[in-house]
Amino acid sequence: MTLASQTILPEQGGDIVLSNGNRYERIERPSLEYTDEVARVTAPLYEKVRHHIPEIEWPVHAPYVYAINRLKKQRNAAILAHNYQTPEIYHCVADIAGDSLQLAMEATKVEADIIVQCGVHFMAETSKLLNPSKVVLIPDMRAGCSLADSITGEDVRLLREANPGVPIVTYVNTSADVKAESDICCTSSNAVAIVESFGVDKVLLIPDEYLAQNVAKQTDVKILTWKGHCEVHERFTAEELLAYKDIDPAIQIIAHPECPTEVTAVADFTGSTKGMIDFALGQKPGAKVLLVTECSMASNIQEQAPGVEFIKPCNLCPHMKRITLPKILDSLLDMKEEVVVDPLMAARARKAVERMVNLKN
Numbered sequence: 222m223t224l225a226s227q228t229i230l231p232e233q234g235g236d237i238v239l240s241n242g243n244r245y246e247r248i249e250r251p252s253l254e255y256t257d258e259v260a261r262v263t264a265p266l267y268e269k270v271r272h273h274i275p276e277i278e279w280p281v282h283a284p285y286v287y288a289i290n291r292l293k294k295q296r297n298a299a300i301l302a303h304n305y306q307t308p309e310i311y312h313c314v315a316d317i318a319g320d321s322l323q324l325a326m327e328a329t330k331v332e333a334d335i336i337v338q339c340g341v342h343f344m345a346e347t348s349k350l351l352n353p354s355k356v357v358l359i360p361d362m363r364a365g366c367s368l369a370d371s372i373t374g375e376d377v378r379l380l381r382e383a384n385p386g387v388p389i390v391t392y393v394n395t396s397a398d399v400k401a402e403s404d405i406c407c408t409s410s411n412a413v414a415i416v417e418s419f420g421v422d423k424v425l426l427i428p429d430e431y432l433a434q435n436v437a438k439q440t441d442v443k444i445l446t447w448k449g450h451c452e453v454h455e456r457f458t459a460e461e462l463l464a465y466k467d468i469d470p471a472i473q474i475i476a477h478p479e480c481p482t483e484v485t486a487v488a489d490f491t492g493s494t495k496g497m498i499d500f501a502l503g504q505k506p507g508a509k510v511l512l513v514t515e516c517s518m519a520s521n522i523q524e525q526a527p528g529v530e531f532i533k534p535c536n537l538c539p540h541m542k543r544i545t546l547p548k549i550l551d552s553l554l555d556m557k558e559e560v561v562v563d564p565l566m567a568a569r570a571r572k573a574v575e576r577m578v579n580l581k582n
């Protein structure tokens with residue numbers, strides 16, 4: 222993880238003071254007993270997760286859900302949860318759920334002063350870039366990403382020197398430092414369009430090697446790339462997916478373009494997180510869908526597609542799973558960990574993101 226952010230948590234007169242000078246009152250730690258009131262208020266939320274959380278476990282989660290939802294109002298905070306968060310976070314405390322860019326963009330519309338990012342560090346940075354006046358907290362500063370950590374801003378400067386005149390397109394799964402050195406950002410859904418928007422014959426698309434290879438299959442533009450990989454998606458193999466097809470040829474295989482090309486070659490559909498969800502939700506009742514991505518996504522979208530049977534090869538992202546209900550509670554109580562991006566770097570990184578957004582529109 223780059224050091225584009227830091228935690229500042231000085232205390233003055235009992236209040237918590239953040240980097241922008243704002244003061245926040247200390248709030249007493251709530252009781253975490255599973256009372257009748259907690260059971261009653263959280264019962265509708267349990268209905269959303271009952272297929273994933275056994276009834277016997279709910280009294281452990283419910284007091285946190287109850288306390289976090291009350292605390293959010295007290296702090297005027299909004300919780301953003303990535304699709305790879307666990308169901309009790311995604312369905313029970315999140316105000317906005319989606320992929321990383323969706324979250325940051327949606328956060329610009331909320332009235333809350335504070336964003337609690339339930340995702341990994343680069344996502345919290347992106348939220349801060351697009352919402353500079355808001356306080357952005359991440360419940361565990363160690364929630365990194367193998368892809369984002371594969372490259373630094375200095376690496377991008379060296380790439381630019383070695384490839385003069387070649388546009389640099391950076392995947393949004395990168396630090397603010399890397400975005401700041403790039404010409405434009407892209408997501409997995411718009412990467413082909415962004416690459417072709419320059420009208421040149423060669424583009425650097427970094428840092429995901431497999432995304433770059435999957436994009437290269439769809440364009441005549443020559444794609445240069447970097448050796449970064451998502452440690453979740455790179456583990457899937459064509460062999461394991463074909464074994465599912467052998468058992469039931471009707472299974473629809475849906476893969477994320479961060480998977481190796483041998484995997485996307487055997488998929489029935491390849492698309493971004495949102496593209497995968499749209500494809501899965503468009504299936505008829507009774508369909509069997511094998512989601513080749515992080516394990517929690519199938520659990521989180523199951524409620525929207527009750528007639529679809531999701532088959533999960535199940536690779537978990539250990540970084541996403543650092544975020545838990547107890548840490549979210551601590552984050553709201555203690556206003557930690559604050560994500561701070563150097564303003565000059567933020568301005569340059571924001572431009573790269575905004576260029577992408579404007580191109581899309």
Ligand code: SF4
Pocket residue numbers: 305341365366367368369394451452453454515538539540541
């Ligand atoms: S799933 Fe992959 S790209 Fe996403 S945070 Fe985890 S390691 Fe990074």
